[in-house]
Amino acid sequence: MLHGYGGHILRVDLSSGQIRREKTDPAYMLDVIGGRGLNSTRLYEELKRDIDPLSPQNLLLIGVGPLTGTLMAASAFMTISGKSPLTGILGDSAAGGHFGAEMKQAGYDQLVMTGCCEKPGYLFIADDHVEIRDASHLWGQDIWQTTAAIRRELNDNAVQVAAIGPAGENLVKYATVACNNSRMCGRTGMGCLFGSKNLKAVAVRGRGRLTVADPPGFLELCRELDQRIMVHPEYEKRNALGSTLLMKALNGIGILPTRHFQQGLCDYVDKVSGETLAQKYKVKNKSCFNCNLHCSRYYLTREVEAEGPEFETLCSYTSRIGSDNLEFGLKMNAFLNRMGLDSLSSGETIGWAMECIQQGLLTQDDFDGLDLTWGNCRAVEKLLNMIIRREGIGAAFAEGTRSLARHFGQGSEEYAFHVKGLDMICGDPRGIKAFGLTYAIASRGGDHLRAEPFFELTERYDEAEKRWGIREIADRLADRGKAVLVEHTERQALLTDCLTMCKNIGLSMDIMDFEFASQLLQAGTGLNFTPDKIDAALKGVINRDRKMNIDFGVTADQDTLPKRFTSEPLQEGASKGQVVPVKRMVAEYYKIKGWDKDGVPGD
């Protein structure tokens, strides 16, 4: 008997309605672990590379970790993968909430969806029962309405729903999928992929129970994990503010994106900080399944109420677009969550447009008369509505910043801050060099989560010396040794993704390592997950991801950063004078990986 795992892979062909349940193969899982590792490998093995991401041939995968839904804290995520409609390369995005645990308790480690529903539908899974149900009446409804309507019509409030909103239906390239209303699979356009398959939602109800191989041993390890989280020096702050603590923290080190990365210092940060949010609007903590950090928050403003926001959304809709209006940011969080639109990518398109106007490259007339000046919330809201419905200029915005800037040309490409088509996150890499390298090499494009080299922010010099023999790794401004750090934390990040564990806890709080994961996996699954075996599995996935991306057309010259970050030094604050020497860092990274100078893996 397979412990920990749900035990089945569910294959659904949305075109023919054919449904097949396969048993999860333990030997296979030893090589891929689960979650993102499982999804990536499935794509590597089964995805035809040269397809249009919006075609029925694209795969749509939902993978969950081997210990998700068990006693192991903070491992509630699910990962959605496929060829990205936004970037055309490997796409995946993970979210917490309660969907992943429910899917496991229903008996599934992965859903593999192919084809396309003939008319709008949603997939309903209740343990062994699987059906594609009509969703015509849900088409056009937002994510919150859809979630509530599905629970109502199934007469079961405990059903977990992962749904898209109008943005996904209208094939906005950076549309999201959400569970529990506000837990977003935000990046790389997985909501667009749902939409292209006429798939409004996946609803799941699991009445089964998960077993573990060694219950007393597993219980002990889970208690230790609980303890590691509870005694962490940042526990109180993270519990109170979640990731919004980064507004002030990043401003403090001069890397808070302000006016589209023109500044790393925001003089009104106190008006839009996580602290102010908590003080004025928060009413209680929220949490993903079986987490003891409870870092999410529920808030009420005069106009809206919702869960969140995370830092990336808060920053994207305040300082990054030059707005000091916190209530507006909170309103947009609720709005984007309802509509199913990625806050980072949408925020970048808006920031790009505002900067293009400021620089005199484009004018109001280029944007259907919208007055896109810094912090003009009214214009932003109007534009978002146009993007979601693909109206007027909104249709060009709906393609993502890379495509948008190509559409306008006239030098505006220089201000499109993306890597490989994925819009950059909120964190100016000039003052965090390992993050800069991460954005450049990340297998899904301009994003930090592929390595989350948070260690460089900790100033733990002795620990850096001990772990890697390079003290500068603990210095965020140094570039020396950062390729070593990124190569290491890239595996650690993948490990947390394979466990579908939360990165804030696993990585930023430095709680999960190979040894501990090995113990948890062995006690949980009973399979021989030695640290070496785990490491080999991770390295295998990373190399396969790279090879797949090369098949998709990724070349070494795309492993870079937008020009601003490599050649325009920051002008003020604690990272003044800094740029990212990205070329040198990427070359060093290839060398450590054993890839050739073109970034191609050997075997």
Place this chain on the structure above:
Amino acid sequence: MITLDLSKCSGCSRCEVNCSFFHSGKIGRSGSRIKVVKIEDIGIDYPVVCQQCRERYCTKCPEKAVEVGALGQVIISPTLCTACGTCEVMCPIGAIELFEEIPHVCDLCGGDPRCVRACTLDAISFEPDLTEAVSLKEFKKGSRGRDPEQKRLRYVESGAEQLRQRWLAERRG
């Protein structure tokens, strides 16, 4: 009895997970005797568990398999119980539910409730001296014909109202 401070509950379900694991060595909502109801639209997370109600509806068991223990907890005799489901039907708030032919209801873990231990937000407490303090009469009416999940939702919707009013007063004046 188990008491709640609803304003502190984040909906993490650690109570559920630990309850299920303690009682069966397995993990799943079905195996838990406390079940968190979530209404995301209004930010409510509400663990529903036996309230040791004054009325003791569940004791109207045709097999006389249901007793009340010294701590006020419901005790179901595994030898007398025929899994007829009367107790599940009788409970107005869905705090008893059959799973694999066994009525699942809070037994207070012998006086050391694991849900209380598992909650790191102090949303759940154990008050051993408090029992039969709550009346569920108002929920009894209209509970017939609803399954446990539906009864829990109905109970929560009404119980959450006070907290909602507090939030609205605090944040919107």
